Structures are given as structure tokens and as C-alpha cells.
Amino acid sequence: MIRHYRVRGKVQGVSFRANARKRARALQLRGWVQNCEDGSVEACASGDESALEEFERWLGRGPVWARVDSVEAKTLLESQIEKEQAQYLLTEFTIRYTD
Secondary structure, eight states, rough: EEEEEEEEEEOOSSSHHHHHHHHHHHHTTTEEEEOOOOOOOOEEEEEHHHHHHHHEEEEEOOOOOOEEEEEEEEEEOOOOHHHHHHHHGBBEEEEOOOO
16 A cells, blocks of 8 residues: 655654654655655655554654644555656655755
């Protein structure tokens, strides 16, 4: 299963990505997390459904310094993943840096 997330609130500059990576790896998820220009954080994760549910619950809290206002989540089909992003779903969870 592949899930895409968009997390809004005070989620940049509070170690959100590093902590999301740590949590995702502990749950044995594959994928990525990145900051977005609008101040939100975006993530895409693949793995066991129960692990994805736990990850989504964590995203709703975030690290202690964050303030999460909302989490949008949707299930994706493999055909909906851009080829550039697909490689991240095959390896351990990582932080993506945008240009």
C-alpha cells in the first residue's frame, strides 16, 4: 500500500522531517518526506497497512516542537507515482531536498 500525506501547521524548522524519517524507519516503511514551498510538509510512504496507520497518527502529532493543524492522506496506486519519486519507495525512508 502507498499513502501520500500533506501536513500543515508549524511543521518546518522544528525537526519534523528528521523525526518523520526516524519514525517511518522504525515502522519499516519506505518512501520520503520533504518541505514544501507553502510551509507544509509532504510525505509518501509504502508498507504494511497497520504501519502506515501508525505513521499517520504520528504525523498528526509530530515532534514536540511542531504544531500540526491538519493531515491530508490519500492512498495512491503505483501508476500514480511519478517515476522520479518511485525510486524512493524501493529504499529506506529518506528526506528529499527540493531545489
